[in-house]
Amino acid sequence: MARVQLEHITKRYDDVTAVDDVSMEIEDGEFVTFVGPSGCGKSTTMETVAGLTQPTEGQVYIGDDDVTNLAPKDRGVAMVFQNIALFPHMDVFENISFGLRLRTYDDEEVHRRVEQAADIVQLEGMLDRMPDELSGGQRQRVAIARAIVRNPDVFLMDEPLANLDAKLRVHMRTELQRLHRELGTTIIYVTHDQAEAMTMSNRIAVLNEGRLQQLAPPLTCYNEPANRFVAGFIGSPSMNFAEGKLVEGGLETENFTVDLDAARLPGVTVGDAVTLGIRPEDVHLTQYADSLAASTDQIDARTDVLEPMGDEVFVYLLLAEGAAGSMEEDPATSPNQLLMSVTPDTEIEADQDVNVVLDRSKIHLFDAATGEALVHGITGLEGPESGTAPTEAE
């Protein structure tokens, strides 16, 4: 068990920078998930921790040791691979004991530890099977057993659930959490599935284009995204964005205006371009908005398509008169569309004129130029007269 520290890790291939100056500290026993879209450098970052990739610049520390130039076998890490990577010519016992047999353990110790590991992942009685005689979930558990049997300091998992079917994935997710609680080992987990990231980790590291965007607990990333990328990436369906411009006393977007005292926003002045972000569940029909502490002015809209999910209904709203819902346009970024989530008992139909309001406490403002978050929640920023204290700003 050990903490992991990355210092200014950069990995360049011929003309591509896969990882760009990533620094982070992962505490002993923490479960940290690297999440990001494909090609964001999350796997490469993990490979530098494993030692399978040498960083072009920067240092990796595990515990107190600089392991940047150590071979993978000398780092005290174990890894579970996306393609599971069981050795097809060895049976389950040989696969699990592979690492032990390379070290100086006597046979009795090897057997004891293999059986213990097999016990943890519930593989009893399968030790003499070959990998091709196992189901996907069993293979995955063998791979996990192979990793835990050596008592590694750090446990690396590179999309270990990506090749499993949806039901098994959810099951293995809870198994992994249980495993983390039992072992207490530092775990670094790579995934592009934000549900896995949100549910399992102590903290998630959001990466994009090789850069670390935010390293924070899951709910912080959800509620207070550091920038527009994190805001759009975390949460499903994605946050709504509306490009706007700060004017005296408000924020004007193409289809609506939000009452706002621009002078009290940090780092921006009147006339600057600002992006407003609001999650679908923070858009409310006017008639249900009484419970909100502060809401924006009413916005006229027309419902376009309804997507009943069972526990909620996603409503695509068209803001501009005559704006046709276009298949190509992503509702999150289209200026004329707004996605709203309502409870399934709400009376609403397609092609119906409705009025909606936004929850002011859940409105995020981002600098349109840099994408950095300016403020999360604009309650009390109504205007110069209201005089309440500004909410937290990043």
Added chain:
Amino acid sequence: MTDPTDSTDPTTTTDSSDTSGIDDGSDGQPRDPTLHRPDGGAVLEDDRDADLDRGPFQQWVSDSISHPERVYRAMFYVAAIFFLFTTLFPFYWLLMVALTPEGQLQDIVFTPNGFNPGAFVEVFQVIPFHIYMFNSFVIALASTIVVLVIASLAGYAFGRLEFPGRTPLMLLVLVISFFPPAAFFIPLNDLFNTSFAILRPITGDGTLYNTPFALVTPLSAIFMPLAIFILTTFYSQIPDGLEDAARVEGTTRLGALFRVIIPLSAPGVATAGVLTFIAVYNEFFFSFLMTDGQPENWAPILDGILAYQGQYQVLYNLMAAASILGVIPVAILVVIAQEKIVSGLTAGALKE
């Protein structure tokens, strides 16, 4: 094309009565062209006009056109029989010569003149042929091991690593294999006859001539490129994840090669090994010239067979018997390796 006045027009007659004569020489099945012709026999309409005065050859040609698979099968059998005959007949002839007693070798016509299986024992009594066989076996085995070890390392580098100049280097290796071995002979023979002080404890007089090294070294080099090429192809197909897993689990790159990549490439290793072994075992040029032909000086089988040729007589029956005995180890090896190759193939079929 339809001719209403033609009684043989297949579009007007569905009965096979007029085709009964056509089928002579074929397997006698009713031959309805519409069965095999997706166009309903339209193509046959025009050549049908000439049907009645066809000779057997024309008939055969037209049959072949409508049933090309029959011709392919016939060609396969012809080729297979031809190759079987050309490869097996020399063995048959060798056996006949070996079984014929000395002095009656002049008129063997497919059966031996007499029966003398004792030749297979005599082979070992006249000269120590078993020592020649042992020498050949050791030389071939040593060359195979050298080739497999070095070609495995080279195959790993060429197949699994990215480095500048990989393709040119690979081409260079292949180009070397195109050199005629004879071109190397004179400098090598000169080199192997030069005495080196450091070799004195190993070879006595300090030269490599009359030692197995004089054969193993050049033969390994000559057959190395092919093995490198085969192993490169196999090693490059092992998924990276397996090697990464082995390295994280505690092997070095070399350890991953020997513990994971080579076992999973067993068919390739077996192929490269068998090809090298047979090639070295059968090699003539260096085998003939790099030793003085004495069994105690590591002379291979070739010299043993030639030793039955004395100044005054040539013991052809013993040469034949010795040749047959010499083939046996290779035949056994191929049978064993073939099983290995098959089992290796099924083991390799498991996906990670």
